[in-house]
Amino acid sequence: MFTPVAGLIMGVIFGASLVLTGLTNPDKIIGALRLKDFYAIRTVAVFLLVGMLGTLILDLFGAANFSIKPAVILTALIGGALLGTGLGLTGFGPATGLASAASGRLDALVTVIGMIFGAHVYILIYPSVVIPLERILNFGSVTLPQITGASSALWVVPIFAAGSLALFITRSREQQYDEQRMRAGDLGMNEVFPFPLSPKPILREKGLYLKSDCLNAAYVFRQWKNLLFVVMLLCLLLIQGSFWLVSTGQVDIAENSNTEAPAVPGADSIQADLAAAPAKESPSRWLFGFDVTFERLTSIVRIANIILVLTSVLYALIMYFGLGISFKGGLGGLAHICGALYMALIIFVLLLPWQNFFGSITMGATYTPGELARWCTTDIGDTLGMVLFYLRFTGYWALVMLLLLLAQLRSFRWARAIVR
């Protein structure tokens, strides 16, 4: 239990610091490789020096967990060459590729997909190519201090001193440049004027000032809107995915919920949920590192439902505020944002679990796990029942999904209209 949590936390810290330090930007990497932009080089140099010194200190206290890779000179050479080619071509490394895909770069996303293919190629060639190669020039897992017989301090301290000295000597120009930019106010997280061509705001003319202010606000709203959209999309996919997992029999439905379920769909779903919760654990299958049981699916669906309803409220509210801002600031794009607001409201209405309030008269697009269990376990004989079943779980969902995409498209047009 400790390991996944530690991994997740370390990953979050590392990913965040990759973005914070700007190494996720391929321009920085390419600039470094072309020796035009020294930011990345200096950053990585400090990274290495601090890492070395810190590891040495940890080692002195006996707290370092080493994991030394086998030194196979030939494969390291070939691998370095291939990796260098990929790095020079794209400007991403594996870690920075992941991180910049997460910060919205589509080319990085494609690179990540390419990396998955690369892993597959590696698996395919492993028995025939890699194993023979690894026998050549294999020195095993050794470190430089072990080979030379000198203590690691003898290695680290001179390297650290020389590196720091070199960085310090070549610092002057870079630092001046940094300070200039700092004075100009664009190094920190200060405001970057969002639309480069528009004139700087003139303080005397209130209208322009208001307009640029409203533009900034609209940018913030747009960002949050996009985030909420992604969250909603994920939740919808989760819900639909768990429906398919259950209905195709990948996950066994716990038996308690089967027997105690009332006959009328949607009549007493809370009781059915309670019955489903303490169900015994059925034999499990893995999916992305989880053992998927119906019990777990139940909790996932519940959480996704809660998040969905809440985010749909926020989504509609953000559309409303966007409408207000673009009205107040005279930014234009009112028709688009009105359409988007309307659709967001419809989504919200469709998503609410009406079946819990009104019994079987109406239904919402979200379903409770108990309901799913009931629908799946009752025998559906005729075609009509089958059609109803899929309409209720997939058709309804597809409608909401369609509306969500349309709303996002409309609001995207709104954002573009604003920029114009």
Added chain:
Amino acid sequence: MDELPILDKFLRKSRKGRLTAESRVLRYKCEEELIMTELNSRTPPLPWWAAGMLLGLVQVLAIALVKPMGVSKQFVVADAKVIERVAPEYSENHPLLSDEQYKKFGYGWWFNIGIVLGACLAALHLRAWKVRTVSLWWKRNHDAPVLLRLIAGFCGGVLLLLGARLAHGCITGQFISGWTQLSLSAIPFTITLLGFGMLVAYLVYPKAPNRLRREE
């Protein structure tokens, strides 16, 4: 950068079809301004020494807690999982896939998921979350940017992971972690990594963007 066509329209209309010398100067200035803005908006928020120290401390923390960082192995693990599901016999007999460490999602897997999460959160926090397809250097050097960039990205991705696994680690796992632990394998890896990286970057990106060119 996307605003330039709009500017072009405006210039042409006012100058009757052709750009005069004056408007060409204006266009150049605007382009320069745009590139400056784009570069600045992508300027990392930390100076280099603080950035390096932050990353170094993360690495030290990782070594103190579990083990040095590494990214690329988990791609193989994910792939191995799929293969195990699709073709169990193949993965049973495969010398790599039958290894125990490729059969479960552990620390490294969650580490990668954490990278994605953390990067997303940080980009949102910096207001830098923006859908982009091309980089400045790429735009400067290639005429048909987007499709070519995606194709190059894919090929680069295949090479990246193949190379990383051949060398037993990617840039994080072999270059950074290798040097912080002073392992022998980092030396040949570094030599070819930087050599080929600079060579390919020189071939693919011969021209530098404007502001950098001016500084030469």
